[in-house]
Amino acid sequence: MITFTVNGSSxxxxxxxxxxxxxxxxxxxxLTGTKFGCGIAMCGACTVHIDGRPxxxxxxxxxxxxxxxxxxxxxxxxxxxGKLVQQAWVEGQVPQCGYCQSGQIMSAVALLKTKPSxxxxxxxxxxxxxxxxxxxxPRIRAAIHSAAEKLAxxx
Amino acid sequence: xxxxxxxxxxxxxxxxxxxxxxxxxxxxxxxxxxxxxIAGAAQDLPDDMSRGEYLTKAADCAACHTEKGGxxxxxxxxxxxxxxxxxxxxxxxxxxxxxxKWSDEAFVAAVREGVGSEGHLYPAMxxxxxxxxxxxxxxxxxxxxxxxxxxxxxxxxNSLSFPFNQRWGMAFWNLAFFDETRFTPDSDQSDAWNRGAxxxxxxGHCGECHTPRNIGFAMQSHDYLAGTEVQGWKAYNTTSDxxxxxxxxxDDQLRGYLSRGHAPGRSxxxxxxxxxxxxxxxxxxxxxxxxxxxxxxxxxxxxxDRNVTVNVTPAAVEASNAVLPGDDAPVEDPHGRRLxxxxxxxCHQWNGIGRQTExxxxxxxxxxxxxxxxxxxxxxxxxTSIEIDGVTQRMPGFGGVYSDTDIAAVANYxxxxxxxxxxxxxxxxVAERRAGPAH
Numbered sequence: 001m002i003t004f005t006v007n008g009s010s011x012x013x014x015x016x017x018x019x020x021x022x023x024x025x026x027x028x029x030x031l032t033g034t035k036f037g038c039g040i041a042m043c044g045a046c047t048v049h050i051d052g053r054p055x056x057x058x059x060x061x062x063x064x065x066x067x068x069x070x071x072x073x074x075x076x077x078x079x080x081x082g083k084l085v086q087q088a089w090v091e092g093q094v095p096q097c098g099y100c101q102s103g104q105i106m107s108a109v110a111l112l113k114t115k116p117s118x119x120x121x122x123x124x125x126x127x128x129x130x131x132x133x134x135x136x137x138p139r140i141r142a143a144i145h146s147a148a149e150k151l152a153x154x155x
Numbered sequence: 156x157x158x159x160x161x162x163x164x165x166x167x168x169x170x171x172x173x174x175x176x177x178x179x180x181x182x183x184x185x186x187x188x189x190x191x192x193i194a195g196a197a198q199d200l201p202d203d204m205s206r207g208e209y210l211t212k213a214a215d216c217a218a219c220h221t222e223k224g225g226x227x228x229x230x231x232x233x234x235x236x237x238x239x240x241x242x243x244x245x246x247x248x249x250x251x252x253x254x255x256k257w258s259d260e261a262f263v264a265a266v267r268e269g270v271g272s273e274g275h276l277y278p279a280m281x282x283x284x285x286x287x288x289x290x291x292x293x294x295x296x297x298x299x300x301x302x303x304x305x306x307x308x309x310x311x312x313n314s315l316s317f318p319f320n321q322r323w324g325m326a327f328w329n330l331a332f333f334d335e336t337r338f339t340p341d342s343d344q345s346d347a348w349n350r351g352a353x354x355x356x357x358x359g360h361c362g363e364c365h366t367p368r369n370i371g372f373a374m375q376s377h378d379y380l381a382g383t384e385v386q387g388w389k390a391y392n393t394t395s396d397x398x399x400x401x402x403x404x405x406d407d408q409l410r411g412y413l414s415r416g417h418a419p420g421r422s423x424x425x426x427x428x429x430x431x432x433x434x435x436x437x438x439x440x441x442x443x444x445x446x447x448x449x450x451x452x453x454x455x456x457x458x459x460d461r462n463v464t465v466n467v468t469p470a471a472v473e474a475s476n477a478v479l480p481g482d483d484a485p486v487e488d489p490h491g492r493r494l495x496x497x498x499x500x501x502c503h504q505w506n507g508i509g510r511q512t513e514x515x516x517x518x519x520x521x522x523x524x525x526x527x528x529x530x531x532x533x534x535x536x537x538x539t540s541i542e543i544d545g546v547t548q549r550m551p552g553f554g555g556v557y558s559d560t561d562i563a564a565v566a567n568y569x570x571x572x573x574x575x576x577x578x579x580x581x582x583x584x585v586a587e588r589r590a591g592p593a594h
């Protein structure tokens with residue numbers, strides 16, 4: 001039996017331990033905010049946090065989260081940084097089609113947790129693995145800077 | 156007159172030396188048949204596996220005798236040599252195209268003496284190592300192969316150029332380079348060590364890839380396991396040398412590498428070695444893996460040629476975390492770093508610890524510490540995969556989307572960041588590798 005928490009609540013799973021975490025989140029836990037993109041960890045759409053670290057859930061076996069804490073886009077607003085990022089996303093009207101955005105936000109939150117006032121280079125380094133087919137990159141960059149400013153102001 | 160006498164004398168000496176050499180090689184003892192517990196299957200053999208199947212796996216017959224995507228043991232896999240292509244034969248019990256009609260004697264001769272149904276075998280078939288095996292073990296392998304369903308699949312004709320297409324010529328090669336000796340246990344060593352020696356030599360034939368070859372394409376015995384290049388990949392130094400070999404690897408690292416293709420804090424097996432772990436080593440029992448380690452630890456340290464020193468704590472990696480890179484030394488051309496941040500960091504991460512799987516960790520890996528980038532280029536171009544316990548770990552190849560310049564740039568960036576090495580990979584070299592054999 002694999003036991004772990006998702007967004008703070010306890011979960012247990014005793015199916016195929018090699019099933020991707022993304023399958024569990026979407027099909028078993030009904031948390032469909034996390035999206036399937038490429039299936040080979042090359043696009044970033046399925047990014048979630050495991051113990052606070054951004055991870056591509058499409059290639060992460062569910063067994064590897066045994067005893068760990070998983071956080072998805074559904075709980076982003078419950079954290080101060082996540083809340084600021086989502087506000088900045090709304091204010092900047094970042095998404096176009098929106099499909100990649102939950103992954104973008106999860107990566108942006110991880111970046112700001114690691115470095116509260118990132119440079120453009122930092123944003124490139126941390127966010128380049130998240131692809132946006134609508135090319136909303138300039139708005140993503142602006143929103144991250146805007147969230148960082150608010151974060152500095154609140155601190 | 157004097158000259159003719161002198162010349163005659165010289166010829167006579169050459170003839171005498173040659174005859175003496177031939178007589179020495181022919182009369183040299185082959186040694187007794189290796190006996191248990193050294194020969195044979197592991198003592199902790201699982202119930203669901205026959206002795207023959209275990210030995211077939213330990214000798215890794217499947218890796219060569221299976222075509223990519225083909226039926227196991229049905230042969231057809233091409234081996235590109237400098238003088239042409241040869242094909243692995245069909246080992247299924249098909250009477251027409253396989254070993255269905257082979258006698259025990261014929262099979263043992265092929266495996267131990269390198270003499271097959273069409274005459275001498277080429278030493279791409281590692282009879283030079285298999286020759287140490289016991290007759291019982293070879294017949295157990297034959298029995299296992301005979302238990303498989305027959306597959307009627309003719310082996311393609313070899314396409315070797317003259318004189319290499321003359322099989323009888325191999326008799327002379329054997330005379331010069333083939334030491335037909337059975338494995339003899341060393342009574343001064345433990346059973347585990349002897350078992351390890353039998354697994355690494357006669358069965359696993361590690362030396363066939365990891366030992367540099369001489370001008371006659373034979374293993375250089377004084378450089379045993381000192382590392383070399385094979386089919387465009389690197390077979391690293393696996394002697395006990397602490398700088399160039401595996402001397403500073405922990406038992407856990409060696410165990411991880413051999414039994415599942417990943418050594419924590421060191422390398423993941425890729426390319427041909429991934430196949431060795433997938434087809435052969437992962438099936439060995441815990442006892443046999445420990446025996447292999449005991450033996451490898453005792454292999455004479457050798458520095459080898461063009462070998463790799465591994466920096467397990469490069470400054471750039473130490474300064475990085477999972478999300479962001481530390482300050483890399485400034486580079487003139489940021490192209491490699493840009494490619495890495497877009498396509499590689501998603502799995503490997505800036506601190507190289509591997510995001511979704513430990514197999515993606517880069518820190519301490521030999522391939523990112525080899526300034527020539529030999530294996531690195533191959534992995535970047537063609538990707539690599541390994542199936543352990545039914546789960547496939549895969550790195551996609553970027554040969555289809557990256558130019559030669561791209562591959563060279565990202566390879567040199569990776570060497571600088573993860574190995575603290577000045578990479579020497581050029582676009583021309585990548586182009587050459589791209590055109591060369593996959594492995």
